[in-house]
Amino acid sequence: MNDHESQTYVGMWVTGDGHIRHELLPNGRYDEARGKRQSAYQGRYVITGNHIDYRDDTGFTADGDFIDGVLHHAGMVLYRE
Numbered sequence: 001m002n003d004h005e006s007q008t009y010v011g012m013w014v015t016g017d018g019h020i021r022h023e024l025l026p027n028g029r030y031d032e033a034r035g036k037r038q039s040a041y042q043g044r045y046v047i048t049g050n051h052i053d054y055r056d057d058t059g060f061t062a063d064g065d066f067i068d069g070v071l072h073h074a075g076m077v078l079y080r081e
Contacts, residue, residue, distance in 0.1 A: 009047055013071045013078035020076055030054065 013022040021033040024045060032041040043056035050066045052073070064073030071078040 009052070009066060012081040014081045015076055015078055020078065022071070022073070022078060
């Protein structure tokens with residue numbers, strides 16, 4: 001991830017209903033909350049262009065794409081908070 005991508009995408013991303021919250025940290029790690037469960041998933045992420053790859057601390061992988069300032073991930077749409 002280069003500095004521009006970091007500045008563009010680091011921060012909190014939230015579903016419209018607020019149930020899923022992805023915090024992309026500047027050190028390449030993320031923390032995902034689900035409902036009232038804080039830190040439901042944690043791991044690393046890598047951004048290449050507008051694409052993000054996630055690998056949680058258990059080894060599970062997922063990905064998504066940033067399209068027009070919105071994160072599309074695993075059938076969810078997350079907005080910058």
